[in-house]
Amino acid sequence: MLHEEGQTPTRARDIQDRYEIVCDRAAADSLVPRRMRDHLNELAMLGIASRTERNEGEVGGRYYEYALDTNPDLLLEALDETVDVVGVTEAIQRRLDRSARSH
Numbered sequence: 001m002l003h004e005e006g007q008t009p010t011r012a013r014d015i016q017d018r019y020e021i022v023c024d025r026a027a028a029d030s031l032v033p034r035r036m037r038d039h040l041n042e043l044a045m046l047g048i049a050s051r052t053e054r055n056e057g058e059v060g061g062r063y064y065e066y067a068l069d070t071n072p073d074l075l076l077e078a079l080d081e082t083v084d085v086v087g088v089t090e091a092i093q094r095r096l097d098r099s100a101r102s103h
Helices: 012-025 033-045 072-078 080-086 090-102
Strands: 049-055 062-068
Touching (some): 012 033, 012 062, 033 049
């Protein structure tokens, strides 16, 4: 999870790479980048993620960065079935292990 790895906020294209790995593991078709960005924007509207506009001028252009804006433990609990299907990254496993020890 990019959040766990301290790599947020991050651009949608970086999230897309991780998203495609999850889709491959789940044997599901991934969304095209435009549709995935639409979903990220919906998550931002719902308060699950935050979205920050960046403008790097003519050289870098205008883009958005996204970050998780909710408790990761609650998110993993909500995604429990998905995690069972696709597995977890090392960062997610560390969070699950910490959460299990605290309960």
